[in-house]
Amino acid sequence: MRLGLARLIVAVLALASPAFAERLELPSQGLENRIEFWKKVYTQYGTDDVIIHDRIHVNLIYDVASKGDQDSKITAVRQALGEIRNNLETPENLSAYAMQIRDAVMANGVPLTDASLTDLQDNIHTQLGIKERFRDGVIRSGRYVEAFQQIFEKQGLPTEIALLPFVESSFENRALSNAGAAGIWQFTRGTGRLYMIVNKRVDERLDPSKATRAAARLMLDNYNALGSWPLAITAYNHGRGGMLRAQSELGSSDITKVIAEYKGPQFGYASMNFYSEFLAAIDVYNNYERYFGQLTLDTPSMKQGVAPAATPVRVAAKTTATKPRTTQTARAAASDKYKVRKGDTLTEIAQRFNMSVRQLMDTNNLRNSVIHAGQILLVR
Numbered sequence: 447m448r449l450g451l452a453r454l455i456v457a458v459l460a461l462a463s464p465a466f467a468e469r470l471e472l473p474s475q476g477l478e479n480r481i482e483f484w485k486k487v488y489t490q491y492g493t494d495d496v497i498i499h500d501r502i503h504v505n506l507i508y509d510v511a512s513k514g515d516q517d518s519k520i521t522a523v524r525q526a527l528g529e530i531r532n533n534l535e536t537p538e539n540l541s542a543y544a545m546q547i548r549d550a551v552m553a554n555g556v557p558l559t560d561a562s563l564t565d566l567q568d569n570i571h572t573q574l575g576i577k578e579r580f581r582d583g584v585i586r587s588g589r590y591v592e593a594f595q596q597i598f599e600k601q602g603l604p605t606e607i608a609l610l611p612f613v614e615s616s617f618e619n620r621a622l623s624n625a626g627a628a629g630i631w632q633f634t635r636g637t638g639r640l641y642m643i644v645n646k647r648v649d650e651r652l653d654p655s656k657a658t659r660a661a662a663r664l665m666l667d668n669y670n671a672l673g674s675w676p677l678a679i680t681a682y683n684h685g686r687g688g689m690l691r692a693q694s695e696l697g698s699s700d701i702t703k704v705i706a707e708y709k710g711p712q713f714g715y716a717s718m719n720f721y722s723e724f725l726a727a728i729d730v731y732n733n734y735e736r737y738f739g740q741l742t743l744d745t746p747s748m749k750q751g752v753a754p755a756a757t758p759v760r761v762a763a764k765t766t767a768t769k770p771r772t773t774q775t776a777r778a779a780a781s782d783k784y785k786v787r788k789g790d791t792l793t794e795i796a797q798r799f800n801m802s803v804r805q806l807m808d809t810n811n812l813r814n815s816v817i818h819a820g821q822i823l824l825v826r
Contacts, residue, residue: 472606472675476702477722479505479554484719484726489737491575498523501571501715506554508547508570516572523547524567531563571715576616580727581741583616584734588743590617590630594658601662604675610661610682612727613720619654620821630654631661640664652783652822676701676721684717786821795823 474481483505491497496516500506508526511519526544530551533539540548548558556562587609594608614632615621627634629651635644641660642650650656661682668678668686677699681689692708693699705718730737784795795817796806809824817823 472604472679472725472728473701474725477705477725479503480705480719480722481726481729483507484723485730487573487575487577488580488726488730489577492577493575493579495575497573497575499571499573500554500556500566501569502565503554503556504571504573504719506550506556506566508550511572520570520572523570527563527567530558531560531567534558534560579616580612580730581734581738583612583618584731584738585741585743586617587612587731589746590654590658592746593655597655597658598662601659601666603662603665603669606728607662607665607679608658609728609731610679610724612731613723619652628652629657631657633657633660637664649822672699674699674701677704679724680704680717680721683720684713688712688717784823786817786819786823790817790819792817 483499486505486507487497491510494512496511496513497507498509498511498516498520500508508523509519522543526541526547529540529544530537530548533544537545537548551558551563551566556566590611591608594611595605598605598608611617611630615630617630619630621630621632622628623632625634628638628649631651633642633644633651635651638644638649638651638660641663642653642656644651650660665678665682668681668689669675671686672678672681672689672693674693677689677693680701688710689704692704692710692713695710696703696707698704701721734741784799786795792806796802799806801809806823
């Protein structure tokens, strides 16, 4: 039977390009429990909830604490696991709390043995809920997702990767991590310089459009090196070199095998969960009304988000005490950005750029008037 022209083109491309053949599949098999856990983190547990669970079997949730009583509850969980271990042959002697923990362990398919219970005691972990943060991220995503998906589509990449900022920054362009990663895509300075201009005068990590193009190129480089989208996406967190070592040591590109068996010194909780967090974020975003009700998403806006490709994001140069403040103001106005100086207030900045405080807060998605030196604000 003769193929139609369109089907023939697809067949030829699929044979010629492994990326074309596989990129549309983001497998979740074997990760269901991890994905379910992260969906709970995104939709059920808020900022006041401290989830006490197992670091390896992440969906094995023992209890939920507040920040005020988490230490006492962690101690109670550890003691309950010890009680279970001491009563393997006599479960009828268990306290009510230990029986509750035992039921949770069994429900997650963990065998009740001395060795496994010792491991569980060693792997107690806590995770904060981020329901409010994820909901806010869904609202902010309206500014960017459509444009980001177009960029990934033009690069020939899965458009779902445009949703990765839910994991990285919740679509906050002003997000700055403890490691110095910046912007919606959370590029570090070192990685950022490989794909963008990042120096004292220009930091394109804060330009959503250029940062997204950079993320697409980085992700394509990851895929070309690793040949697997789950590993390529995990490499965004763990590094391409680290995932190449995992792949080489295990002789496999199976993400579930990597998570279960790779013992690299830097391959910890964040890296082993990164891909599952991403898949959970896709599901929650695609069904956000089920979890958060009706939301009004921000509308796509060049002013509030994606800058024109030809417009660099300039960081205003530092000035000495003897130079007039108007020098920095003029430079900021030229690029529509302003770098907050020590002692600045929102009222002063708003007046300087003929804006109201409310306009300034709305433009920069500020929840309150707190700003800090070095922060970059949109001022037009």
